[in-house]
Amino acid sequence: GDSVTQMEGPVTLSEEAFLTINCTYTATGYPSLFWYVQYPGEGLQLLLKATKADDKGSNKGFEATYRKETTSFHLEKGSVQVSDSAVYFCALTKGSNYQLIWGAGTKLIIKP
Amino acid sequence: DVKVTQSSRYLVKRTGEKVFLECVQDMDHENMFWYRQDPGLGLRLIYFSYDVKMKEKGDIPEGYSVSREKKERFSLILESASTNQTSMYLCASRAQGETQYFGPGTRLLVL
Numbered sequence: 001g002d003s004v005t006q007m008e009g010p011v012t013l014s015e016e017a018f019l020t021i022n023c024t025y026t027a028t029g030y031p032s033l034f035w036y037v038q039y040p041g042e043g044l045q046l047l048l049k050a051t052k053a054d055d056k057g058s059n060k061g062f063e064a065t066y067r068k069e070t071t072s073f074h075l076e077k078g079s080v081q082v083s084d085s086a087v088y089f090c091a092l093t094k095g096s097n098y099q100l101i102w103g104a105g106t107k108l109i110i111k112p
Numbered sequence: 113d114v115k116v117t118q119s120s121r122y123l124v125k126r127t128g129e130k131v132f133l134e135c136v137q138d139m140d141h142e143n144m145f146w147y148r149q150d151p152g153l154g155l156r157l158i159y160f161s162y163d164v165k166m167k168e169k170g171d172i173p174e175g176y177s178v179s180r181e182k183k184e185r186f187s188l189i190l191e192s193a194s195t196n197q198t199s200m201y202l203c204a205s206r207a208q209g210e211t212q213y214f215g216p217g218t219r220l221l222v223l
Contacts, residue, residue: 036214043116043202043214044155089154100212102154 002027006090006103013080014111021075021106023064023090031092033057033066033073034100038087047075047088085110115139116215118203124221131190133218135203144186145212146170146178149200161186193222 007022025033035047035057048057053068062077073090090103119134135144142163147155147170157170159178167178175197179187186205190197200219204212 041216043216044204044212045214046211049211099157099160100155102156104152104154 002031002092002094002101004090004092004101004103006088006106009087009105009107010109011106012109012111015082016079017110019075019077019080019084019108021088021090021108023073023075023103025071025073025090025092027071027092027094027101030068031094033064034091034093035062035064035073035075036089036091038089038105040086044089080108080110082110082112084108116203116205116213118201118215118218120218121216122219122221124223125190125193126223127194129190129193129222131193131220131222133188133190133201133203133220135186135188135205135215136184137186137205137213138184139205139207139213140183141205141207141213142183143206144180145204145206146176146186146188147202147204148172149202149217155202158188193220195222198222 003026005024032051034049036044037047038044048059050057050066056065064073064075087105087107089105091100116137145160146158156172161167161180177189200217202217203215206212
């Protein structure tokens with residue numbers, strides 16, 4: 001069945017470091033791909049999305065490119081800040097009802 | 113601005129109690145969802161609803177039921193709480209597009 005695999009956390013970086021959080025997926029057809037972020041004590045919010053191959057989603061300095069050939073949607077940011085500390089979830093949609101299939105989440109810790 | 117609210121941020125209940133978790137959205141969305149979030153497991157879908165009085169089982173419905181009497185409100189019911197239902201519960205809503213909007217979550221502890 002459809003699934004999403006993310007790199008395990010926590011990922012710990014220093015401020016201004018380059019960030020990559022890996023996400024790969026298994027799915028039939030052409031799913032849409034998402035990154036959601038959960039800041040401490042809050043619910044999830046959509047960070048970015050891409051709906052077809054080679055699309056690049058971007059928001060708040062984060063980027064991810066939909067790579068169908070490698071079935072990947074890695075999240076990147078050139079220079080992280082302490083305020084980026086959060087849990088990041090990769091997800092894809094399934095079926096005409098747009099149900100989301102979730103990765104396990106990756107906790108990101110940014111140290112000043 | 114989009115808003116999904118959940119009735120409690122933290123809840124402590126005893127084994128065997130009946131527990132109600134309420135979720136309200138003010139966006140006139142047709143679709144609403146209940147997830148539980150556990151470390152290392154991500155989000156797992158418990159139930160979802162396409163419209164008033166309609167519900168569908170998700171991946172882990174056992175031990176839960178839901179109610180949607182009004183479009184804006186989607187309730188999750190634990191008929192007889194058990195310790196393995198200790199978790200973070202997240203409600204979400206969605207219009208016809210793909211983006212889901214989440215509430216802040218309810219952290220439930222069952223003793």
